[in-house]
Amino acid sequence: MTALVIENLSHGFGVRKALSDVSLAVEPGAFMVLLGPNGAGKTTLVSLVTGLYNAQQGDIRIFGHSMRSDPLPALAGLGVVFQMPTLDLDLTVTENLAYHAALHGLSRREAAKRSTLELERLGIAERSHDKVRSLSGGLRRRVEIARALLHNPRLLIVDEATAGLDVAGRHLLLKHVRSMCGEGLSVLWATHMLDEVESADRLAVLHQGSVRWMGAAGEIASSGTLEAAFLRLTGEAA
Incomplete structure (x- = not known):
């Protein structure tokens, strides 16, 4: 059963649209990176998946349990490291x-x-x-x-957990969490740091509340670098 399924997720705060029609899935044992610049909507998405907010539109299912209709068993299988x-x-x-x-x-x-x-x-x-x-x-x-x-838990959500850490500290955390995937843990790792992405990872690029690209991380840079592809997708290329 798929660890996490997000379908047509939209959410806003007043007139500001934080997420718009976001869909993605995390397979069992996968390490998926949610990559986006600051303000892309990563923390809002994490807040919806972890039940801090109720989604205004769309559905979130954790191992088949809907956060809208069946939140308690959904949250029981979830581990979270928040940004703060x-x-x-x-x-x-x-x-x-x-x-x-x-x-x-x-x-x-x-x-x-x-x-x-x-x-x-x-x-x-x-x-x-x-x-x-x-x-x-x-x-x-x-x-x-x-x-x-x-x-x-069977699914771990991590939101910018390495912000402010030195290179050695970031490497240790990433290495440990990735090793857990070999034991069956599924991971959604939200970050703005490109050097935390490995070619074997699943990758979703989030920008201005929408998914701009999703697939194997190694594929996005097949015709160049990850940095160049990311800048192009987020409209920040020179």
């Missing part, structure tokens, strides 16, 4: 994860087991009892990735 950090700075790493686990109905034993596993996979288990306030921006993002994966 949402960790409690005055709690420890473990306390942040325990709170999230409780919201998803995990027992204390299962929460502890899953927390240890995810923190070890991200190389930050030794900081589990530190307050989040003491962590660097890159380490905080790793904690947010661990938290999003804690309840073992």
Whole structure:
């Protein structure tokens, strides 16, 4: 079953149209990049998929469950890392994860087991009892990735999670999340950074609220560079 299906999605704020007739799909085990400049509508789309807003038009289905008519099972299989950090700075790493686990109905034993596993996979288990306030921006993002994966979701949505991180930090997060796709996780990775796209990725280019191109990332640059194709699609080429 397709992990995420978005069909004819439109949404606006007052007279401003944020998304216009957007359709895309994320297949099981796929790493799909939603690439667009700032203001393209990426965060609005993420907000609709995660239930922060109700779509004014169109449908969103997560593993067959419609966000409009069947939102609870749809959201149960979803992990999210939002653009703005949402960790409690005055709690420890473990306390942040325990709170999230409780919201998803995990027992204390299962929460502890899953927390240890995810923190070890991200190389930050030794900081589990530190307050989040003491962590660097890159380490905080790793904690947010661990938290999003804690309840073992089948679909992960990531919105500009690497903004503000150095090259090494961005590479580590991308490498980890891509490796999870090999274990069956499906990913929608929203970014404005072209260097986060690999040729094997699925790619959707979003600009001014509409999808301008979609397909295998390697195909968009078949007759040039990804940068040149992106600038042409977004009307920013010289």
